[in-house]
Amino acid sequence: MSILVQNVSKSFGDFAALHDVSVEIPSGSLTALLGPSGGGKSTLLRVIAGLEQPDTGRVEIEGVEATALPPQRRGVGFVFQHYAAFKHMTVERNVAFGLSIRHKPKEEIRQRVQELLELVHLEQFAHRYPSQLSGGQRQRMALARALAVEPKVLLLDEPFGALDAQVRKELRAWLRRLHDQVHVTTVFVTHDQEEAMEVADEIVVMAGGEVKQIGSPDELYERPASEFVMSFLGPVTKIGGELVRPHDVEILTAGTAGARPALISRVTRLGFEVRVDLEVEGEPAWAQVTRGTADHLGLKSGDRVWVLPHKVRTSVAASVGETPPAS
Amino acid sequence: MTRWGLRGVALVYLAFLLMMPVGVILWRTFQHGFGPVTDALTTSQAVHAFRVTAIVAGFAVVLNTVFGVAAAILLVRHRFPGRRILDAVIDLPIAVSPVVVGLALILVYGRNTSVGGWLGDRGFPIIFSIPGMVIATTFVALPLVVRAVAPVLEEIGEEQEQAAATLGASTFQRFTRITLPSIRGALAYGVVLALARSLGEYGAVAVVSGRVVGQTQTVTLFVQERYQNFDQTAAYAAATALVVVAVVSLIISRFLRPRGGER
Amino acid sequence: MSPPPSSEIAAAAPPRWRTARRLPFGTTLTGGLLLIYLSVIVMIPLGAVISRSTDSGWSGFWDQVTAPTAWAALKLTVVASVIVALINLVMGTLIAWVLVRDKVPGRQVFDTVIDLPFALPTIVAGLTLLLLYGPSSPLGLDLAYARTGVVVALLFVTLPFVVRTVQPVLLELDRDMEEAAASLGASPLTVFRRIILPTIAPAMAAGTTLAFARALSEFGSTVLISGNIPLKTQVAAVNIFGQIESDNTTGAAAISTVLLVVALVVLVLLNVIQRWVARRD
Numbered sequence: 111m112s113i114l115v116q117n118v119s120k121s122f123g124d125f126a127a128l129h130d131v132s133v134e135i136p137s138g139s140l141t142a143l144l145g146p147s148g149g150g151k152s153t154l155l156r157v158i159a160g161l162e163q164p165d166t167g168r169v170e171i172e173g174v175e176a177t178a179l180p181p182q183r184r185g186v187g188f189v190f191q192h193y194a195a196f197k198h199m200t201v202e203r204n205v206a207f208g209l210s211i212r213h214k215p216k217e218e219i220r221q222r223v224q225e226l227l228e229l230v231h232l233e234q235f236a237h238r239y240p241s242q243l244s245g246g247q248r249q250r251m252a253l254a255r256a257l258a259v260e261p262k263v264l265l266l267d268e269p270f271g272a273l274d275a276q277v278r279k280e281l282r283a284w285l286r287r288l289h290d291q292v293h294v295t296t297v298f299v300t301h302d303q304e305e306a307m308e309v310a311d312e313i314v315v316m317a318g319g320e321v322k323q324i325g326s327p328d329e330l331y332e333r334p335a336s337e338f339v340m341s342f343l344g345p346v347t348k349i350g351g352e353l354v355r356p357h358d359v360e361i362l363t364a365g366t367a368g369a370r371p372a373l374i375s376r377v378t379r380l381g382f383e384v385r386v387d388l389e390v391e392g393e394p395a396w397a398q399v400t401r402g403t404a405d406h407l408g409l410k411s412g413d414r415v416w417v418l419p420h421k422v423r424t425s426v427a428a429s430v431g432e433t434p435p436a437s
Numbered sequence: 438m439t440r441w442g443l444r445g446v447a448l449v450y451l452a453f454l455l456m457m458p459v460g461v462i463l464w465r466t467f468q469h470g471f472g473p474v475t476d477a478l479t480t481s482q483a484v485h486a487f488r489v490t491a492i493v494a495g496f497a498v499v500l501n502t503v504f505g506v507a508a509a510i511l512l513v514r515h516r517f518p519g520r521r522i523l524d525a526v527i528d529l530p531i532a533v534s535p536v537v538v539g540l541a542l543i544l545v546y547g548r549n550t551s552v553g554g555w556l557g558d559r560g561f562p563i564i565f566s567i568p569g570m571v572i573a574t575t576f577v578a579l580p581l582v583v584r585a586v587a588p589v590l591e592e593i594g595e596e597q598e599q600a601a602a603t604l605g606a607s608t609f610q611r612f613t614r615i616t617l618p619s620i621r622g623a624l625a626y627g628v629v630l631a632l633a634r635s636l637g638e639y640g641a642v643a644v645v646s647g648r649v650v651g652q653t654q655t656v657t658l659f660v661q662e663r664y665q666n667f668d669q670t671a672a673y674a675a676a677t678a679l680v681v682v683a684v685v686s687l688i689i690s691r692f693l694r695p696r697g698g699e700r
Numbered sequence: 701m702s703p704p705p706s707s708e709i710a711a712a713a714p715p716r717w718r719t720a721r722r723l724p725f726g727t728t729l730t731g732g733l734l735l736i737y738l739s740v741i742v743m744i745p746l747g748a749v750i751s752r753s754t755d756s757g758w759s760g761f762w763d764q765v766t767a768p769t770a771w772a773a774l775k776l777t778v779v780a781s782v783i784v785a786l787i788n789l790v791m792g793t794l795i796a797w798v799l800v801r802d803k804v805p806g807r808q809v810f811d812t813v814i815d816l817p818f819a820l821p822t823i824v825a826g827l828t829l830l831l832l833y834g835p836s837s838p839l840g841l842d843l844a845y846a847r848t849g850v851v852v853a854l855l856f857v858t859l860p861f862v863v864r865t866v867q868p869v870l871l872e873l874d875r876d877m878e879e880a881a882a883s884l885g886a887s888p889l890t891v892f893r894r895i896i897l898p899t900i901a902p903a904m905a906a907g908t909t910l911a912f913a914r915a916l917s918e919f920g921s922t923v924l925i926s927g928n929i930p931l932k933t934q935v936a937a938v939n940i941f942g943q944i945e946s947d948n949t950t951g952a953a954a955i956s957t958v959l960l961v962v963a964l965v966v967l968v969l970l971n972v973i974q975r976w977v978a979r980r981d
Contacts, residue, residue, distance in 0.1 A: 169593035179601040182605045184603075192596060194600035196601075207604050207606075211604070211605055211614070256603070258604075328452075439768060439888075440802055443797065443798060443802065446791075446794060452816075456857060458829050461832045462827065472865075503736065507730050517727065523735075527741055532917065533960065535917070536941050536956075537937075538745070539944070540729055541748055542745050546735055576741050614979055632820075633818075637820065637824070637833060640822070640941075644944055657824070660824060672827065676823075679820070679824045680824060680828075683820045684819070687813070690815075691970075
């Protein structure tokens, strides 16, 4: 285990940000802390980094007891949502910071900084100041700066949260590739389930200061431990009082066993997929079908059809917190 | 039409209240050329007054700089019991008359008091000597560095320091490499303001110095003493020197003043 | 990987895990040093003034304050400060307006010299005013040794307060609002009264309050021009100075306490104004 968090609680005044949280993060993995804002995920990350002191519980990093260590002695790299660029230093000196306070030889620092700037594609910006960079460039600089000291673990707090959608997408893919290259144990915080599913090997779902479920993206999507996890990880709709993913709702023109009668209230074409709003037994629901299916069935609003939900979760899998890691 | 009227009123007010008085003193000072001015400013009494002012202002500025940075960091970065009281006490000198400052120091550190007497017996008198003048000057210039530095500290936030911590920087390294360079503009601005205020202090120093010519006389006290002894040449010359100091520090502070909106 | 029961952890963990690091040693040390610094320089001395003022009881305090010269000095100081604050309210706002909205040639220079009263030693300010408005006035205006002279001196030293508090608010004022009001048919005067004034009013009040507090406590600039004539042109600070000189520290402390209390009330008022502004934003 690279990071071990045991029974950590942390309150800010009356607000319990973390309540008895225990998490293990395997070496070399890329883990996402996913959850709604205020769910405690950033606090957990900051507790691991030593930027917050837990009220109770302990933290271990690479087998070393770290609970009482100040951040500078934990060997973690931390990347902030708003970059935390040293504004009075050039890109080069930002990246060199951790090495220069360790009094490494000048030539070694120069080489290492050069390597890292190439890794994050900023070599031509070495002599610029952070104010002369775009948001995405600043974040890559911050990442290079964190990697420079060869941290045991890399922690990223909503690293792409302040960037616009396009840059965000690019950096996500790039972080995944970077991790495959560098292999440092990485934990990142996000509130975006798509981001977590796309980038992470393992996802820790947090809400209300507690861990709701831990598992691989597939496991969480297929076997959510609770209604909360299910609805947080993807779209859900309710048919006959049961939760179901809209793409698991089959639309039929004739009734079969288990199918329920429904009225189509609206058909919305969104490129390849088609959203079908329904009224099932007086309750609103919706289904997601492909364009081909919709055309084949000739769905239009006002039609009377039958719906057959597949993979219904009446009672969600009981494996809370017990799910083994994907690897 | 209204605009010209408003502009006219504003400019006439400034002219009569600000420009012309300063103009008159320059004119009076150099009425008979530079010779008398340099003569008046190079008498041993004048030179001594400049030296006393430099010593007193120097100590006061150093004290207030160290205190100001520490207080600003404490106020902005930490939450502790009594924080709001500290915040209020720092602004107190703004509302206290310099003469009251002088009186207050005499009541605590004067020769007839227990503290002042004890220190005086050990060859370290406070009142009617340099230490008292330093304390008085420090008092009146107290808020300037804190109030210049605190907003900038607030604005730059804590993240850069935290980032430095995760990169292995100790508390001292974070201060010298991150915090200090980030606030240097504001700090310089505060120091210039504190220096100008310290060089020009009159009321508090007039009370605690005893105004002993050639011993505890500062430049401002020199101006007043020379004027009342009908040595107008020396009074005007020293006043003009102080005007020059004030204008120079204004111009410097103008360039140093932290401007909002540049990110 | 089910976590071990928490009782096991509690048993295994050194106690420092449970006692969270609250105030680090450095903070406590710095805080303590600051407390000593402020006590030595500010709090103990001011406390001594207040305690000395009642040395001979409340009646003694009252006698000192209502002694004819002291009472006259206090009255003059308060009245002159009110007048000065009101003039500043109008002229300071006007100057701020001209600096921000009217592109006067040489604006930069004016903008810089506005701060001169902050940088210029008060005794020098008094001397320059005496030269311009004294017996040998080149303008033929002799205000020396008169109450008008006191007011002029106070106007000089308080000039920047209202200008410097109103100016930034005017700079940030949204022109769209004014244009919207004008497009709805408001005259320039109505725009000023209904749109601009409510926005800058808190800043005007704050600046005026500061100017008032400063005027109350002013000493150096009034010394030369007022002539310090008891019952006529002597302000409170000069009266205190005289009492210290004649070794009546109890009397000096009594009048100082009155000034301190008035200043304190004014500062609390300012605080209330600022809270009010903060709530509106």
